[in-house]
Amino acid sequence: MSDKAILINRLSAADSGFDAKLDALLSWEGVSNDEVQARVTAILDDVKRRGDQAVVEATNRFDRMDVADMDALRLTPERLAAAFDGLPVEQREALECAAERVRRYHERQKPTGWQYQEPDGTVLGQKVTPLDRAGIYVPGGKAAYPSSVLMNAIPAHVAGVSEIIMVVPTPDGVLNELVLAAAHLAGVSQVFTIGGAQAVAALAFGTQSVPRVDKIVGPGNIYVATAKRAVFGQVGIDMIAGPSEILVISDGQTDPEWLAMDLFSQAEHDEDAQAILLSWDAEHLESVGEAIERLLPTLEREAIVRASLSRRGALIYCESEQQALEIANRVAPEHLELSVAEPERLVEQVRHAGAIFMGRHTAEALGDYCAGPNHVLPTSGTARFSSPLGVYDFQKRSSIIHCSPEGASTLGKTASVLARGESLTAHARSAEYRIRD
Structure with a gap:
């Protein structure tokens, strides 16, 4: 096996056995094992029974903290404002720009109620009402993402949610000032520096200090995902998020280095992330492969990207543009880049994708931070039946019959x-x- 084959998988849709190889590449089991399930169940039960004290003990144990009560895990609005004011000007302005663009996009999503009257005078309709309280889970530690704060909290704020409770773990007590600044900018009501299953339990059941919410949104690790699955029904949840994904369709005319970096942008999230490129130009695929090999050593997260590409990444040769679209719809990717000359022509044939990035200049990374649409997207093929997080996720509809x-x-x-x-x-x-x- 050549070095290139080890670096990233090479597949051809024309080969026998392609379907099975693609299925194996796409396979990802997000369901936790019995040990994780048992741990999460024990934490949920403990928090439900003992409230604050159980949350404090779990936080001290898992996040290597040493606090006596929940007051030490609560951040005041003044602390959030101080974080925002203390940012370097360049960061503060970038955060403000992103927040404004996200807000402006989501304002257009706001649904309105409607009614109509039948000839006999009967009135039928629909009433749209925001949730009273939403819970936002924001990853902490190594994966500290202020962009996630904006993407989760701003749609809730636009929807009219009156209280937004944010939880964010702070392993070893380390606070991320950008995350706190984003919470201030996005209109978060309260912040608790807790994470894991204990944070999900606190939001779902409520404790002496943490208000019970109506819905929990935001990504987390396997313990968070397992806990969200377990409390669904007690509260609403957005989705069970899997690893990040990108699928690129290229007509062979985009700069190979651009495409290599686009693939890296998702592969650097974690070893289970997936980056796939489809093209009907074999020489172009080789050029992208060479760019990957050349640029990989320049990355700060080289080891993570290398593991991701070798496990779940692929350069796939297709026999035609149409076959590439068929494969893309089969994959139903979280992020789909149409890196082609006429993306408007292809987009009409895309049935399943969380977000569609059209044209050579539209890097997926722009959507992660500041384009405007939400970056909380369906993963692991769930774009077949799911949509991006939006204002509608923080509202409910009541039927009207008079x-x-x-x-x-x-x-x-x-x-x-x-x-x-x-x-x-x-x-x-x-x-x-x-x-x-």
Whole structure:
């Protein structure tokens, strides 16, 4: 096996066995094992039973802290404002620019209620109401992402959520000033420096200090994902996030170094991240492979990128543009780059993708930080049935039914027949009382 084959997988859609090879490459098991499940269950039960004290003990144990109570794990609005004011001007301005663009995009997502009146006077409609309280989980430690604060909190704020509670782990007590500044800018109500399953439990059940929320959003490690899955039903959740993904379709005319770096941009997240390039130009694929080999040693996260590419990355030769699109729809990637001359022509054929980046100049990284659309996206093929996080995730819809006397009489006759057909006579009689002779 050559060095290039070790660095990143090479596949051809024309080869026998391609489907099985692609399935193996895409396979990712996000379900925790029995040991993780048992640990998470124990933490959830403990927090539900003992509240603050259980959260403090778990935080001291897992984040190597030494605090006596929740007051030491709560950050005041003044502390968040101080973090924002203390940023270097360049960082503060970049954060403000990103926040404004994210806010402006999500303002356009705000749905409105609607009603219509039928000829008999009956009114039907829908009422849109924001959640009362949302919980935002923000990764901490090595993976400290102020951009995640903006992407999770701003849509909640735009939706009209009155209280946004943020949790962020701070291993060894290390605070990330950019994360705190982003919380200030995004209108977060309260911040607790807790993480892991204990933070999810605190948000889901409420404790003496942490308010119970209606929905928990935001990515985390396997313990966080397992906890979110476990409390679903007690509260709403956004999704069970898997590793980061990028799939690029190139027509062979984009600079190979640009594409190599685009693949690196997702591969550097972690060893399980996935970066795939599709093209019907074999020489172009070779050029990208050479660029990958040349540029990889220049990366700060070289080891992580190398592991990601060798495990789950691929350069895939397709026989045609159409076949590339078919493969892309099969993968249903989190991020899809259409690095081609006419992306508008191809985009109409894309059925499954979390976010679509159109044209050679639209690097996926722009969407991660400041383009405007949300970077919280469906992973692991769930773009087949899921959408990016948005304002609608922080609102709920209620149906409105206001029958006129005539409408109640007309509908009552239909309801009576159907209810008696289901042997639900109280239903039938309730409707029949409203029927006019």
